Amino acid sequence: MMTIDNYKFAGKKAIVRVDFNVPLDENGQITDMTRINGALPTLKKILADGGAVIIMSHMGKPKGKVNMKMSLGQIQNAVAKALGTEVQFAPDCAKAKAAADALKPGEVLLLENLRFYPEEEGKPVGIDKEDPAYEEAKKAMKASQKEFAKTLASYADCYVNDAFGTAHRKHASTAVIADYFDADNKMLGYLMEKEVKAVDNILSDIKHPFTAIMGGSKVSTKIGIIENLMDKVDNLILCGGMTYTFAKAQGGKIGNSICEDDKLDLALDIIAQAKAKGVNLVLGTDCVAGDKFANDANQQVVPANNVPDGWEGMDAGPETQKAFANAIEGAKTILWNGPAGVFEFDNFTAGSRAIAEAIAKATDEGAYSLIGGGDSVACINKFGMADRVSYISTGGGALLEAIEGKVLPGVAAIKGE
Numbered sequence: 001m002m003t004i005d006n007y008k009f010a011g012k013k014a015i016v017r018v019d020f021n022v023p024l025d026e027n028g029q030i031t032d033m034t035r036i037n038g039a040l041p042t043l044k045k046i047l048a049d050g051g052a053v054i055i056m057s058h059m060g061k062p063k064g065k066v067n068m069k070m071s072l073g074q075i076q077n078a079v080a081k082a083l084g085t086e087v088q089f090a091p092d093c094a095k096a097k098a099a100a101d102a103l104k105p106g107e108v109l110l111l112e113n114l115r116f117y118p119e120e121e122g123k124p125v126g127i128d129k130e131d132p133a134y135e136e137a138k139k140a141m142k143a144s145q146k147e148f149a150k151t152l153a154s155y156a157d158c159y160v161n162d163a164f165g166t167a168h169r170k171h172a173s174t175a176v177i178a179d180y181f182d183a184d185n186k187m188l189g190y191l192m193e194k195e196v197k198a199v200d201n202i203l204s205d206i207k208h209p210f211t212a213i214m215g216g217s218k219v220s221t222k223i224g225i226i227e228n229l230m231d232k233v234d235n236l237i238l239c240g241g242m243t244y245t246f247a248k249a250q251g252g253k254i255g256n257s258i259c260e261d262d263k264l265d266l267a268l269d270i271i272a273q274a275k276a277k278g279v280n281l282v283l284g285t286d287c288v289a290g291d292k293f294a295n296d297a298n299q300q301v302v303p304a305n306n307v308p309d310g311w312e313g314m315d316a317g318p319e320t321q322k323a324f325a326n327a328i329e330g331a332k333t334i335l336w337n338g339p340a341g342v343f344e345f346d347n348f349t350a351g352s353r354a355i356a357e358a359i360a361k362a363t364d365e366g367a368y369s370l371i372g373g374g375d376s377v378a379c380i381n382k383f384g385m386a387d388r389v390s391y392i393s394t395g396g397g398a399l400l401e402a403i404e405g406k407v408l409p410g411v412a413a414i415k416g417e
């Protein structure tokens, strides 16, 4: 597989898919530069080697229509500033051939939002899935998606995918375009390389003991990951809102705590699977309950399987925090996805903080720690501990699908799988 370090960019034009889907305020100002900064090493490397760069991205969900509130023109200056060089703008991503042809080494062209064209996502618009004509419309859209991808490909000599956030989508710019470049002229960008390596560290190249911490609100959204990890981990901490589905499944009393009543059997099955596979399953034994779902709720620590009526479990209790820390501190590989409580409320962050601190301690002692999935990243940032873990993934959905063991189309298209 070609790599960005081995490719000779001098005199070449590279079309680079990045994730510049940055949050904007009401004045169109960027409120968080993380995604732009994440792509800079790749873009700078190509420019430093004497290549020209055509940057393409989506922003928001314009659903195949032009919507200037989601125009990438709004970030042209910020990208130029971050790159330290002028950035040209192509106001129509499908009609940028002349601008691309005119690019000289070291120059940068930013294309308008790819999703202004429905072909980017490749889903037929304005037709219901139930409509008998849907299948025909889908076929026609797939054909025009190929044409769209071919047009984008025609701008450049090589293709670089550095958009991990959309790697789980088979879109024109993330996967289909790769068909128009031979294996020597397509590659992953640095950010993608790092993300793929991070996933590899916890799925293939595992150092034991391996502790995975899965939290958040529901077991149903995490089940694919839990099942894929069950054969790999030594310790599995299940925390957050799903604690109460497990407590109820085992006959506990959970008051007003959140619970998926249709997943009680699934919870028992997970407990049985862990036992059969020799996985140390760590579930909350005590919890901090609140008398309402609010930061200023009255609190009391109660057994997780005996929450009084009118109260709900909102965070892990002190005994549970110790058990979590014990399972984390000796680990050599750690994955954390999902908070241990309602961490958005400052008074219910102790459980998530205990996890973050134990991970930081284990990382100091040489463990590899990967934090991924929106809320645990928000947690670690809230606690100011982002620099105390090995890697924080930038891809929410993409990371989760990768950990479930699914092949990511954006990665497969480059690897030729």
Ligand code: AMP
Pocket: 215, 216, 217, 218, 221, 239, 240, 241, 242, 258, 313, 314, 315, 337, 338, 339, 340, 341, 342, 343, 344, 375
């Ligand atoms: P998810 O999107 O499934 O990863 O869930 C993240 C959300 O789970 C966060 O917004 C947390 O506030 C929420 N959460 C964690 N623990 C609890 C709990 N005990 N009760 C209700 N919500 C929770």
